[in-house]
Amino acid sequence: MSAKAVIHPKLAEHLAGYDHVVVSYADADGYPVNVATGFRVDTETGRIDIDRFEAPDVPGDGTEVELTFSHVRPQPGVGYDQRRYVNVWGPLATASGRWVVEPARTTGWDEERVPFFEYCERNVPRAHRYMEALSAERGVEIRPTLPLGWRLFLATRVPFLTATLVPVFLGAVVARAHGESAWWWVMLAFLGAACIHLGLNVVNDIYDTESGADEANVTPTPFSGGSRVLQHGLVSPGFMRALAVGFFAAGIGIGLFLAATRATEILWLGVAGVFLSIFYTAPPVKLVYRGLGDLAVAIGFGPIMVLGTYAVVTGRLDGEALYASLPVAILVMLILYVNQVPDRHGDVQAGKRTLAVRLGARAVIGGYDVAAIAAFALIALGGLTGVMPAWTLLALLPAPLAVKVHRGLVTHYEEPYGLMPAMGANIGLHALVGLLLILGYVLDVAV
Secondary structure, three states, X not given: OOOOOOOHHHHHHHHOOOOOEEEEEEOOOOOEEEEEEOEEEOOOOOOEXXXXXXXXXXOOOOOEEEEEEEEEEEEOOOEEEEEEEXXXXXXXXXXXXXXXXOOXXXXXXEOOOOOHHHHHHHOHHHHXXXXXXXXXXXXXOOOOOOOHHHHHHHHHOHHHHHHHHHHHHXXXXXXXXXXXXXXXXXXXXXXXHHHHHHHXXXXXXXHHHHHOHHHHOOOOEOOEOOOOOOOOOOOXXXXXXXXXXXXXXXHHXXXXXXXXXXXXXXXXXXXXXXXXXXXXXXXXXXXXXXXXXXXXXXXXXXXXXHHHHHHHXXXXXXXXXXXXXXXXXXXXXXHHHHHOOOOHHHHHHOOOOOHHHHOOHHHHHHHHHHHHXXXXXXXXXXXXXXXXXXXXXXXXXXXXXXXXHHHHHHHHOOOOOOOHHHHHHHHHHHHHHHHHHHHHHHHHHHO
């Protein structure tokens, strides 16, 4: 809260529920003194009356004091919740035998009004200003630091590589079910696909930062809102561009080698994959800004990767591999689809017209339900008709997770941090269905 926000009638409201105040001031020798005492707020003037207290060096009239009102509830084994505080600065005066403070400036935070993660994110610009002032004072640059390994881990968002692992190995087991295997080539294909995926993540951060979408997003989560390494000053834009070029160069090089040695079909699949990866956010195409990001993700992390891996093993494309890729494509698309919900307010400011921006809550939730049902219907149809092995019906088992995601959307659509369990379940849904499809093919070969 700012000084302007705490107008006189509001001050009593903000301080309601606090049963004491900590008065802080400097004594005659310049040492800090902190004393807890009682208080009351004059609702007409906004002034704060504090009870007199005994101290070795009590403050005199005109002394600048800080009043701290705070509350926190411990949660054993977890941390704390119900965190809130108000800080008030102002000169002390004596009136009718009491001490009175006229608020000159205030700060504060109430976890019920602003969740902790949002509070931290909103204070990033202030942290940058502090480090700039400290740099100027000391004559050396002061900036946040992390070991290089952690910066790479955050910048590339490595945990999301499950979205690459599933389709690559699904393509490999479909080929194995058709009597062919080449696991060293599959591992090389996975490495190439992973490089393109990590390059996509980095490019996404670069252009979402340039457009202002990530800066406008003050409610990032571990699943949405980008890596934040640029917003937090952990890496430079130049570092991110070099990283993107390195990943794409490695991925393209591996793809060209596979196309030359295994199957020419990989070349065209690779061209399409690289195009979708770069222009997912890069101008002038900016697919995600036009509401086409979901489709691009479905194609790239579904048919392109599954068919590409199948071709690496067999030297050709195949209809069953295409069909097997469709449930995976839909479910990976739904990861992006749900993760866009908490980002939509920042996206609007940057002109990023995702489906979550274009559609209302009811339409978004209905779209999720239809797509999830379609994914499981494809699995059931494929397993029952023989298009895929009957063992792949095991991939229907995680369906209750889709219900959990639906309920999370219904209950927490407007609460980014309340939605986090649903976003996590949605990622798990894709991974579990994909792994069970892979297991279904493995069992078909083994039994």
